[in-house]
Amino acid sequence: MTLDGIAVPETETPAGRCEYCDRPFPTAERLTLHKGLEHADELDASEQEAFEAARAEEETQLRDFRLNAIGAIIVLYFGLLFLYAIVT
Amino acid sequence: MPSSPESEDAATGGEKESEEFSIRPAALRTSSLNFPRSLLVHLLMLAGMLFLFAGLGAASNGMTLSKQPRDPMSIPRWLYLATGAGVIGASALLASVVTDREYIHGVHTWSGPELSVDLWWRPLVWLGRGVGVIALALAVYLGFTGPQLPTASFTILVTFVVVRAGLPMVTYLGGNLWPTLNPWRTLLMWLPTGFIEYPRRFHRWPAVGGLLLLVWIEVILPVSAVPRVLASMIVIYTVLTLAGGMLFGPEAWFKNADPLAVLFDFFGSIAPVQRRTDGLTITLPGSIPPDRDVFTNTSDVAFVVFLIWELTYSGFITTETGAGTIEALVGMTDVGVLGLQARAIVVYTGLLIAGFAVFFGAYWSASLLSRRYTGTYVTARQIAFRFAGPLLAIAAGYHLAHYVELVVSLSPALLMVASAPLSPPANPLTLAPPGWFDGLNIAFVLVGHVVGIWAAHATAFEVFASRLVAIRSQYPFIAVMIGYTVLSLWILSLPGATPPFLL
Numbered sequence: 020m021t022l023d024g025i026a027v028p029e030t031e032t033p034a035g036r037c038e039y040c041d042r043p044f045p046t047a048e049r050l051t052l053h054k055g056l057e058h059a060d061e062l063d064a065s066e067q068e069a070f071e072a073a074r075a076e077e078e079t080q081l082r083d084f085r086l087n088a089i090g091a092i093i094v095l096y097f098g099l100l101f102l103y104a105i106v107t
Numbered sequence: 108m109p110s111s112p113e114s115e116d117a118a119t120g121g122e123k124e125s126e127e128f129s130i131r132p133a134a135l136r137t138s139s140l141n142f143p144r145s146l147l148v149h150l151l152m153l154a155g156m157l158f159l160f161a162g163l164g165a166a167s168n169g170m171t172l173s174k175q176p177r178d179p180m181s182i183p184r185w186l187y188l189a190t191g192a193g194v195i196g197a198s199a200l201l202a203s204v205v206t207d208r209e210y211i212h213g214v215h216t217w218s219g220p221e222l223s224v225d226l227w228w229r230p231l232v233w234l235g236r237g238v239g240v241i242a243l244a245l246a247v248y249l250g251f252t253g254p255q256l257p258t259a260s261f262t263i264l265v266t267f268v269v270v271r272a273g274l275p276m277v278t279y280l281g282g283n284l285w286p287t288l289n290p291w292r293t294l295l296m297w298l299p300t301g302f303i304e305y306p307r308r309f310h311r312w313p314a315v316g317g318l319l320l321l322v323w324i325e326v327i328l329p330v331s332a333v334p335r336v337l338a339s340m341i342v343i344y345t346v347l348t349l350a351g352g353m354l355f356g357p358e359a360w361f362k363n364a365d366p367l368a369v370l371f372d373f374f375g376s377i378a379p380v381q382r383r384t385d386g387l388t389i390t391l392p393g394s395i396p397p398d399r400d401v402f403t404n405t406s407d408v409a410f411v412v413f414l415i416w417e418l419t420y421s422g423f424i425t426t427e428t429g430a431g432t433i434e435a436l437v438g439m440t441d442v443g444v445l446g447l448q449a450r451a452i453v454v455y456t457g458l459l460i461a462g463f464a465v466f467f468g469a470y471w472s473a474s475l476l477s478r479r480y481t482g483t484y485v486t487a488r489q490i491a492f493r494f495a496g497p498l499l500a501i502a503a504g505y506h507l508a509h510y511v512e513l514v515v516s517l518s519p520a521l522l523m524v525a526s527a528p529l530s531p532p533a534n535p536l537t538l539a540p541p542g543w544f545d546g547l548n549i550a551f552v553l554v555g556h557v558v559g560i561w562a563a564h565a566t567a568f569e570v571f572a573s574r575l576v577a578i579r580s581q582y583p584f585i586a587v588m589i590g591y592t593v594l595s596l597w598i599l600s601l602p603g604a605t606p607p608f609l610l
Contacts, residue, residue, distance in 0.1 A: 024489025033484065044572075045482050053572035056208075080575055081206050088200045095200070099193050106186055 048073050184600055191553065191596040192589045198557045199585045202564040203578045215565035218381070219389035235287035243290035243345070245528050250338020259531045260334040262341070264521045267331055272510035275374050279503040282382070283375025289368060291348040295357045298349065305359035311406035315413060317366035322417045326424070326455055327609065369410060376401045377499045393500040393558035394565070402492040409467060411495050414502040416466040418509050419595055420459055426601035434607050451608030469590065473583035480583065481576045493566050494584050497559035501588065504555015505595060508548040512540045548599055556592050560585065
């Protein structure tokens with residue numbers, strides 16, 4: 020994506036800008052992930068390490084999210100099942 | 108987690124890699140995938156889920172044509188609607204569990220091998236152009252001279268069964284034939300064109316206005332009942348299109364201002380069969396090829412939202428509740444200034460525009476909310492453009508639900524009339540679709556939304572670097588989609604009626 024669709028709200032200051040494409044990011048973590056995904060070939064060793072750490076952290080959070088999502092699916096499924104059992 | 112072995116491998120593989128800090132980011136984007144089998148499993152699961160739900164909510168059908176009272180539902184209406192909302196919510200949750208970037212990107216941008224078309228493309232194109240121009244000429248001529256019975260009129264059958272109903276289906280389920288069939292484009296090849304440059308700042312707004320006008324004409328004027336009226340409209344459309352095409356050049360005109368061409372372009376962008384430079388290729392339905400920038404302006408989003416609203420609207424006014432609402436509104440506006448007919452037109456027009464504003468407002472606020480909720484620096488406008496692609500899948504689902512019965516019931520009449528346009532049958536055959544079409548319509552609406560959910564998920568992963576942000580960015584859109592679904596499932600469950608006060 021180009022910088023066309025990017026704007027920093029007036030009340031905020033970005034946590035950092037990408038050195039490669041100048042795109043601003045609200046958190047350092049998102050900047051690290053962006054660099055690892057969009058500029059994978061240009062990273063130096065320390066950036067590479069930071070990206071892998073951010074990715075591992077993201078993966079942990081995703082695991083928690085996934086558990087919640089599966090829980091929600093189960094609640095939804097059985098909720099509807101019981102509704103049908105009660106109503107009809 | 109979907110139970111396909113491949114996707115689990117992919118997901119756990121990704122986790123292991125990141126745990127061991129051995130991930131190769133460069134490989135993330137370039138590796139090729141062997142996904143179709145696992146995808147098939149996903150699709151089968153979703154289909155099974157949909158038909159289960161569709162079977163449970165055995166409501167009834169039909170929008171435009173059917174006016175018979177229907178069977179009462181076997182479950183309370185609120186439960187049927189809650190189930191529909193549940194299907195969309197569950198699919199969104201299910202999609203959000205799939206977080207493997209490589210897998211999502213691979214599925215969303217998958218395309219088959221290119222098939223060369225050099226040998227037979229040109230003759231076929233000329234055949235299509237010929238068919239288009241001949242059909243236009245016959246439609247105008249027979250509209251004025253042919254039988255004035257709708258089901259025996261070449262004009263009405265070609266306009267509504269083919270251009271309004273059948274061709275869009277061919278487009279989003281197959282590929283876009285309109286650039287070839289479009290008779291006005293063919294005619295413009297022999298006319299002098301391109302006197303003025305198309306004003307860029309108009310973007311696609313003329314097409315949005317044009318589509319609004321076409322729908323308005325369809326509702327207000329008896330174009331689907333009196334061939335002569337329809338033929339006059341086709342003549343006006345022809346004059347306007349040829350004038351616009353000559354003035355601004357066919358490319359600019361059909362890309363920005365002609366509502367039919369834009370409609371087919373948009374539906375064509377999600378079509379499974381795509382034309383590439385070297386030939387034809389297959390993509391998955393609902394995924395826009397990555398090299399195509401379809402949505403670049405607010406007018407593009409407005410056009411797609413109007414497609415969804417227009418089908419909801421014409422469904423609504425042909426139900427008892429819709430007719431009752433119109434009657435009540437017309438009664439309320441009786442202030443002694445306008446006659447009954449004029450007030451009815453005002454009410455129909457007002458409802459068309461107000462509803463569109465609500466639908467568009469809902470979508471736009473979803474992008475604003477999505478931005479605020481994720482704290483991203485991607486602008487709300489940009490988010491709105493990127494998430495508009497999934498709306499096309501929803502529009503396609505609505506269109507299919509709305510028009511499949513029309514196509515099935517009138518296709519024998521169309522065949523009879525088209526095979527002998529100059530000596531039309533006195534009493535053309537029409538079919539009555541069986542009862543299970545009701546369930547089919549519900550399934551079409553839901554399938555459109557489920558495809559839309561997946562497309563939105565894939566889009567979010569393309570836009571946002573953080574996968575948690577990508578998931579959270581979809582919440583407002585999922586809420587809007589649930590709203591659209593519940594509304595159209597509600598309309599599908601209402602008994603049919605003839606729109607009041609119209610000719």
